[in-house]
Amino acid sequence: MSGIVGYGAHVPIYRIKVEEIAKVWGEDADAIKSGLNIREKSVPGRDEDAATIAVEAARRAVRHSGINPKEMGAVYVGSESHPYAVKPTATVVIESIGASSSVMAADLEFACKAGTAGIQAAMGLVDSGMIKYGMSIGADTSQGRPGDALEYTASAGGAAFIVGKDKHEVIANILKTVSYTSDTPDFWRREGAMFPTHSGRFTGEPGYFRHITGATKLMLETTGFKPVDFTYAVFHQPNGKFPMVVAKQLGFTEKQIEPGLLTPVIGNTYSGASMLGLASTLDVAKPGERILVTSFGSGAGSDSFIIEATENIDAKRGMATKVRGLIDSNKMYIDYATYLKDKDFIKGR
Amino acid sequence: MEKPSAGLWRKIKPRYNLVGSQCKKCGSTYFPPRIVCKNCGRESRMEDRQFAGDGEVVSFTTIRVPPDTFKDEAPYIVGIIKLSEGPNVEGHIIDNGRKVEVGTKVKAAFRRMYVDGEEGLIYYHYKFEPI
Incomplete structure (x- = not known):
């Protein structure tokens, strides 16, 4: 594995x-x-x-x-x-x-x-x-x-x-990954365009929430894990609000997402967002603790992972840049x- | 008119990773890399040496009248850094809010040095960051 x-x-x-x-x-x-x-x-x-x-x-x-x-x-x-x-x-x-x-x-x-x-x-x-x-x-x-x-x-x-x-x-096993993908035009940038275009509120429900929820539910159903089985969770964070809302919808608590919720202080780093959230969560995770991560990309799709810290995480912590x-x-x-x-x-x- | 790409390509190792040279005979270190050791001449036995990028400011100046390449960067600081392994290296010093003085400790960072016009190459380079 x-x-x-x-x-x-x-x-x-x-x-x-x-x-x-x-x-x-x-x-x-x-x-x-x-x-x-x-x-x-x-x-x-x-x-x-x-x-x-x-x-x-x-x-x-x-x-x-x-x-x-x-x-x-x-x-x-x-x-x-x-x-x-x-x-x-x-x-x-x-x-x-x-x-x-x-x-x-x-x-x-x-x-x-x-x-x-x-x-x-x-x-x-x-x-x-x-x-x-x-x-x-x-x-x-x-x-x-x-x-x-x-x-x-x-x-x-x-x-x-x-x-x-x-x-x-x-330092952390990846127990499983699943994805949930569909052709959803919620946000795009054409070749040569300086700025992306988005569909306003449409980016929320059919975009972010449908895919994050779809991937996470698929993960929980196929593994039998429940939200309570995870010490931490990380969801893509285009703003500081969406991950809190989707966490609640899926049955996760604010405490579970807190270490990985960085958007309030650094903004949306796009491709970096869920990965920085995971890195920040691994900074504090102890051996045996489980993390659920679900990313989201417009267009649209979500990748969900179950990650479990091993005994090695503490030994390597000194080399990590928190x-x-x-x-x-x-x-x-x-x-x-x-x-x-x-x-x-x-x-x- | 964009610059040809061979010049960038040849200097990738020193520019990205501070790869200089060291004489195996006398131990002298050099940056940029040299083919012949200044001490050993024809006896020199040179090899690549990657420097860690830690050092301190030996001298610096603030550029307020920049060449066209850096016209939007000014004012910016250029300095001579004494690397922990020995050689003195010229480099840009990043403004991270920390005061730059002779003796300021720095570490190498990876940054864009300049962009060649609208359609040319992007030149990546080490810069030094005060710590």
Whole structure:
């Protein structure tokens, strides 16, 4: 059985508060903060993109795992903001972690869930014996049109997970994964378009809730587990509110989702979101504790995983870069004008 | 007119991973990598050496009148970093809110250095981050 042998995260240090955006558009910051359950979001530096975030997360994952990167058999990078339309992000990652050239590599895209799709691909390759280790990364510098509701949440960050199956190395077994997928046009961005388009409220019920609920229920029905059998749960978090609502609908408590609920303080990191939530939860998970993770990508689909921490998790904890520490230890607040400049949104320059 | 890609490709190892060189004969370390050791000349026996990226600021300056390539970055700091393994390296120092002084400890980070026009390549590079 395959499992996680190491993980790493990266969140840019720059932050913009809801108040700073709301005052430009004449909106009520308090209403947005309570409506979306978000206080501030991360903003990439001018010199950061999905590739640099993927590399920083991947390097931390390799360090945490203690594996020889030359033994990495596959690297997948899930993102909807790959820096090139044609030229893989994954090749930048393999070179920067010191992997060998005999590695499978590809970029994936499935809105916010391409990174978890990569974990599933890596699991298959590891379980079949085709490779020893596989890494999947979810990383994004997501786009929100100025003045759109997405502007309050679309942020930047990512996480990398290394999958292996040596029981002396695995810090958390992946007991099972299932997916729930349908063709649902809730959110999209056409080739060459700067910003995504979304269907407003339609993104909620037929998009997020149907797929998260569909995948999670399928997982619980096929395994016999109940919400109470999990110490923690992580659901995709496009804002701070949706994961709390879906958790309640499915019978999970706020306490179960608390360690992995990061959107209120960093925004929606898209492909990074559920994976950062899982990384943050693994930071505190003890041996034997079970975590249910369900991602969501618009378009639409959800991947659900049952993950159980092993005895090795404590031994490797010292090598992990804690996600909450990364978020809280160093941050710089920027104003809206700087945000526009850093995003290259200023005309006439 | 975009730059040709061979220059980027040849320098990936030093730019991504701080791979310099070390003389196996006398132990001297170099960055960027050298083919011949300054001490050993024709006796030199050079090999790749990847540096960890930890170091401290030896000297720095704030660039306020940048070349076109970095026109939207200014003001930014460029410094000379003494790596823990020995060599001095020139590099950009990231503004993370921490004060930069001679002696400030830094670690290498992976960042975009510049983007070649509208359609050219993206140049990734190490930068240094104050810790």
